[in-house]
Amino acid sequence: MHMADALLSPAVGGTMWAVSAGTIAFSSRKVRRELDDRKVPLMGVLGAFLFAVQMINFSIPGTGSSGHLGGGLLLTILLGPSAAFLTIASVLVVQALFFADGGLLALGCNIFNMGFIPAFIVYPLLYKRVVGKHPGPVRLTLAIMVSAVVGLQLGPLSVVLETWFSGISALPVSTFLLLMQPIHLAIGVVEGAVTVAVVSFVHKARPEILQGALEARPIGVHLVRTVLIAFLAAALLTGGIVSWFASKDPDGLEWAIARVTGKEELKGPEQGLHGALAALQNKTAILSDYAFRKPVAPKNGGTQPGDETTKVEESRLGTSVSGLLGALMTLAFALLSGFLLRRRKQPAGRAGN
Amino acid sequence: MASIEGALLDFKRLDRLAAGEMAIHRLDPRAKVLATLVFIITVVSFGKYELTPLFPFFLFPVVTVAAGDLPAGYIVRKIALLCPFALVVGMFNPIFDREVLVHLGPFGVTGGWISFASIVVRSILTVGSALALVGVTGFSAVCSALERMGMPQTFAVQLLFLYRYIFVLTEEGARTARARELRAFGKRGKGMGSYGPLVGHLLLRTWERAERVHRAMLSRGFDGRFHVRRPFRFGVVETLFTLGWSAFFVFCRLVNVPDLLGSLVTEVFR
DSSP states (O other), X not given: OOOOGGGOOHXXXXXXXXXXXXXXXXXXXXXXXXXXXXXXXXXXXXXHHHHHHHTOOEXXXXXXXEEOOOOHHHXXXXXXXXXXXXXXXXXXXXXXXXXXXXXXXXXXXXXXXXXXXXXXXXXXXXXXXXXXXXXXXXXXXXXXXXXXXXXXXXXXXXXXXXXXXXXXXXXXXXXXXXXXXXXXXXXXXXXXXHHHHHHHHHHHHOHHHHHHHHXXXXXXXXXXXXXXXXXXXXXXXXXXXXXXXXXXXXXXXXXXXXXXXXXXXOOOOOSSOOOHHHHHXXXXXXXXXXXXXXXXXXXXXXXXXXXXHHHHHHHHHHHHHHHHHHHHHHHHHHHHHHHHHHHHHHHHHHHHO | OHHHHHHHHHHHHHHHHTTOOSHHHHSOHHHXXXXXXXXXXHHHTSOTTOOGGGGGGGHHHHHHXXXXXXXXXXXXXXXXXXXXXXXXXXXXXHHHOOOEEEEEXXXXXXXXXXXXXXXXXXXXXXXXXXXXXXHHHOHHHHHHHHHHTTOOHHHHHHHHHHHHHHHHHHHHHHHHHHHHHHXXXXXXXXXXXXXXXXXXXXXXXXXXHHHHHHHHHHHTTOOSOOOOOOOOOOOHHHHHHHHHHHHHHHHHHHSOHHHHHHHHHHHHHO
């Protein structure tokens, strides 16, 4: 479910970065204000635990496949929203840097989808309400199952929306939703079942851990409202600024809307310094105009129209070939420069040794 | 089980690369983080049908890998795994977007294939630059650079803590999983019935470890901050590095270098 840089536009990526960075700042202040420095090592070690646990698989009965625990909800139940959010965010940072899961720009989206949603939406608005103060095993199971399923529906939904707003993918939003949501319903049920298994084990073995988490002052509606308002403000502000800067670029959203509403006409980027492909697009557009005008042309007589068509055709072929050739040449140049740099380095390195 | 330990070894290897002593390793991490951020933002700011203008951007990861003397084969293998999600979503572009945009002789190439190729190239570039950044900088240096650039300290401490204990806990996890593997003949015992208590035990041990760590830290005078003695200096070299690369990226964003080069060559041979 990791969102990827390659599917993101700078406006969407920047907005989600701002939102996640703002929430990190907010949660950091909150954790520090709680002055519970026992939580500092606990958060760090539990983040590492999440890493370890995601590597251990279990077989899913009746399917022959295997899965692993996501753990976002489990951490939120154990640590509370702010601390859990920071822990999940830190795990995602390491995954982005070392495992190339998504990338650095997509980090904002991933922190939101997998951290913000369970910690600041599902936990306070759903889990806390259902579980109450002194839950029995049935109530606890119910609360966890519902929260896991809802959380794993909201996360993919947000992935779909981010992809759609970026407009790099041509997948229609309805098809994308139909692909994502049912799969994640199944994943949500499994995640819920596993979280129930782990939580009830901890509940039996060391009830005080869970009791502490349950009795922690539930974050009030007030706090949720503050976070949501801040989130909206940050989104609007950065969305506005970034899209203002990016307005020179072809607007991904327009593309997507045109695709979804079924308008077939492909509009090229309106202005600006665009690449070979944009130029090619213009060329094809000119050509199609020309073709439309063609029936009128014979009135003027002469062979000119046919001539021009072949000329345009020729230059079009020329441009696409030259674009490709140029791309291959730059790639070769980049690789060669790396090779030369290394060659230059090696003798020096040996001389040093 | 080879997979968990394999992943761990892979992880450690990337971590160790950062201990290199090339000139690029010694740059202030802030310069490298900034250049990488500008790189990623310019790369993703291209329109979805723009493929050729992306190619000059290969220069940055390639030069970083070469200048840092990182093992190129290893980095390429890591990039080749690519983000499966981006690939799967990108695969739908050729299906839904069938407008022919480019003619290569008799072949018409649809917009879908071009945008899919563009997604693949973007993935390679963004993933490659992130790996190269870690390879020449190291995780804790990236963290402290981000902290200097305004990341909250609590989060920086969290990142460093996490990083310190990832190796400890994944090794513990791998041992646990291996023990289960040895006792589970084929498939029995690998279901959810044993998974819950297994992970639960790991969780409890983790929790107790955190309590021990906390006591040890308190007895050494922990006050909520990590003190790192690493001289930070954003000097002339760093400024040149950041500005130079940024200027290059912006130039390549505005001017289609491969197209210029290609038309130059085709003109010459015409």
